[in-house]
Amino acid sequence: EETSKVRITNVWRKIGLLGFIVVLVLSVVLAGCGNNDSGSKDGDKASGTLGKKDITLPYVSWAGVVARTYLAQAVLEDVGYNVNVKQVEAGPAFAGLAGGSADAYLGAWLPVTHESYWGKYKDKLVKIGKVIDEAPLGLTVPTYMKDVNSIEDLKGNTKLGEATNWTITGIDPGAGEMKATQEAIKKYGLDQWKLQSSSEAGMLSALKKAEKEKAPIVVTLWKPHWAFGQWDLKILKDPKKVYGTADKIYIVARKGFKEDSPAAYKVLKQMAENYDPEKENQLMVDIQKGMEPEEAAKKFIKDNPDLIKKWEAGVK
Numbered sequence: 001e002e003t004s005k006v007r008i009t010n011v012w013r014k015i016g017l018l019g020f021i022v023v024l025v026l027s028v029v030l031a032g033c034g035n036n037d038s039g040s041k042d043g044d045k046a047s048g049t050l051g052k053k054d055i056t057l058p059y060v061s062w063a064g065v066v067a068r069t070y071l072a073q074a075v076l077e078d079v080g081y082n083v084n085v086k087q088v089e090a091g092p093a094f095a096g097l098a099g100g101s102a103d104a105y106l107g108a109w110l111p112v113t114h115e116s117y118w119g120k121y122k123d124k125l126v127k128i129g130k131v132i133d134e135a136p137l138g139l140t141v142p143t144y145m146k147d148v149n150s151i152e153d154l155k156g157n158t159k160l161g162e163a164t165n166w167t168i169t170g171i172d173p174g175a176g177e178m179k180a181t182q183e184a185i186k187k188y189g190l191d192q193w194k195l196q197s198s199s200e201a202g203m204l205s206a207l208k209k210a211e212k213e214k215a216p217i218v219v220t221l222w223k224p225h226w227a228f229g230q231w232d233l234k235i236l237k238d239p240k241k242v243y244g245t246a247d248k249i250y251i252v253a254r255k256g257f258k259e260d261s262p263a264a265y266k267v268l269k270q271m272a273e274n275y276d277p278e279k280e281n282q283l284m285v286d287i288q289k290g291m292e293p294e295e296a297a298k299k300f301i302k303d304n305p306d307l308i309k310k311w312e313a314g315v316k
Contacts, residue, residue, distance in 0.1 A: 048262070048263055048266065048314050048315050049262050049263055050079075050080050050081065050261065050262075050263050050264075051259075051260050051261045051262050051263065051264075052260040052261045053080065053081050053082050053261070054081075054082050054084070055076060055081050055082065055083045055084070055103045055104070055261060055264055056083075056084045056085075056086060056096075056101065056102045056103050057069050057072060057073060057083060057084070057085050057086070057102070057103065057104055057105070057106065058085075058086050058087075058088045058092070058093040058096050058097075058102045058105055059085060059086070059087060059088070059093070059105070059106065059107065060087070060088065060089060060090050060093060060107060060172070060175070061087055061172070061199060061200050061201065062107065062171075062200050062222075063200065063225055063226055063227075063284045063287070063288065064107065064132075064224055064225065064249070064280065064284065065106060065107030066287065066293055067280055067283040067284045067287060067293065067296070067297075068106040068107065068131065068280065069085055069106050069107075069293075070085065070293035070294055070296070070297045071283065071297045071300055071301075072104075072106055072267075072268065072271065073085050073294075073297065074294070074297035074298055074300075074301055075267060075271070075301065075308060075311055075312065076264055076267060076268075078301070078308075078312070079263060079264075079267060079312055079315050080263075081261070081263075081264055086102070089172055089173075089174035089175070090107075090114060090117060090172075090174050090175055090176060091117060091174045092174075093105050093107075094108075094114070094117035094118070094120070094121050094125070095117075095121065097121065097124070097125055097252065097253065097254040098120075098121035098124040098125060098254065100254055100256075102254065103253060103254060103257050103261070103264070104128065104251060104252065104253040104254075104257060104264075104268055105251070105252050105253070106131070106251050106268075107249060108127075108249065108250040108251070108252045109135060109137075109176060109247040109248075109249055110247060110248060110249075110250055111244070111247065111248075112176070112180070112243065112244035112245075112247050113137065113175075113176035113177055113180065113247050114176045115176070116176070116179070117176075124254065124255055125252050125253065125254060125255065126252065126253055126254075126255055126257075126258070127250050127251075127252050128250070128251040128252060128253050128265065128268050128269050128272055129250065129251055129268070129269050129271070129272025129273055130248050130249065130250050130251075130272055131249050131250065131251060131271070131272050131275040131277075132224065132248060132249035132275075132277055133248055134223075134246045134248065135222060135223060135224065135246055135247045135248060135249050136222065136223050136235055136243075136246040136247075137177050137180075137220070137221065137222035137223070137235070137243055137246075137247065138151075138177075138180075138220075138221075138222075138235045138236060138238050138243040139151055139154075139168065139181065139184065139218055139219070139220060139235070139236045139238075140218075140219050140220070140221035140233050140234065140235050140236065141216070141217065141218055141219075141233070141234060141236065142207075142210065142211060142214075142216075142217065142231060142232060142233055142234075143232040143233065143234050144214055144232070145160075145216055148160065148216075148218075148236065149234070149236065149237060150236055150237040150238075150239065151184055151188050151190075151236050151237065151238055151239075151240075151242075152188060152237075152239065153236070154188065154190055154193060154218065154236075155188055155189050155190055156192075160216055160218075161192055161193070163215070163216045164216055164217060164218060166192050166193050166194060167193070167194055167195075167196050167218075168181060168185075168193055168194070168195045168196065168218045168219070168220065169196055169198060169202075169203050169206045169207070169217065169218065169219045169220070170195050170196055170197055170198055170203065170219070170220045171197075171198060171199055171200050171202075171203050171220055172197065172198070172199050172200070173197040175220075177220050177222065177243075178195065178197065178220065180242055180243050180244075181195050181220055182195060183242050184238070184240075184242040184243070187240050187242055188240065188242075203219050203220065203221075204227060206219070207219050207221075207227065207231070211231050221233065221235070223235070224277055224280065224281060224284075225284070226281065226284040226285050226288050229281065229285070230288075250272075251268050251269075251271070251272050253265065253268070263315045266314060266315055267311055267312060267315055270310060270311045270312075270313060270314075271311045274307065274310040274311060276307065279300070279304060279307070282300075283296055283297070283300050286299060286300075
């Protein structure tokens with residue numbers, strides 16, 4: 001009987017040891033699963049993981065979009081992505097997202113400027129977040145043109161027309177602002193005026209020359225833009241609301257981007273949620289003064305560690 005008790009006791013000891021080992025193994029496995037979150041705070045276990053590492057960011061050659069795109073490239077590369085930035089016009093930027101050849105675009109002006117592109121591709125796109133809450137745009141002149149304060153002041157203005165060769169200096173032809181300006185010419189009866197396609201750089205070169213000579217000029221321009229800090233400018237009143245109320249600027253992405261590159265989506269979302277337009281102005285000024293966009297972005301990251309920490313939270 002005594003021998004039987006000893007045998008039973010030994011059996012229970014073995015069972016207890018085996019149970020302890022099983023519990024220990026399960027604990028290690030579960031802990032490993034939990035660590036896949038990589039520090040995510042929002043309950044989405046995959047949000048801190050890199051996923052697909054090759055990312056393409058299209059951009060148009062507008063000051064704010066250039067600054068924002070190269071800044072996003074630098075931050076995403078900092079957390080482990082390979083980022084290709086590609087200059088295009090607005091139409092191809094949206095088409096690239098919808099077709100899957102591009103991943104995210106940091107310059108979607110909505111609901112007015114890019115309305116046609118958004119309407120065409122919105123079923124294949126998602127808004128990640130808003131970076132600029134108010135972005136007015138329209139026909140713009142230097143403030144020394146005191147008698148021109150509204151688009152209506154251009155109609156039949158022979159003196160101004162002859163001084164400018166009846167030309168409104170625009171930007172790239174695919175821009176939403178250019179389409180709106182063509183509409184403004186019709187609605188305000190500016191039959192003698194013509195819209196000259198150019199580029200942002202070309203338009204700014206013409207504006208710089210006119211400012212130096214204090215000559216009259218009419219251009220298409222928008223805020224935020226470093227030009228308003230460089231020169232005294234005014235956006236003309238638009239009583240017919242052709243340019244609509246001020247747009248907001250969004251980061252948009254192709255559908256599936258969040259699932260393919262979770263951490264990149266998270267960084268861009270947190271970038272939008274914690275964006276500072278005033279700091280962007282300084283970034284634009286650095287680029288305008290001749291600093292390469294890549295170098296300006298690195299300088300921004302170095303100068304704003306607390307902001308970058310918010311953008312990378314839960315990822316790095």
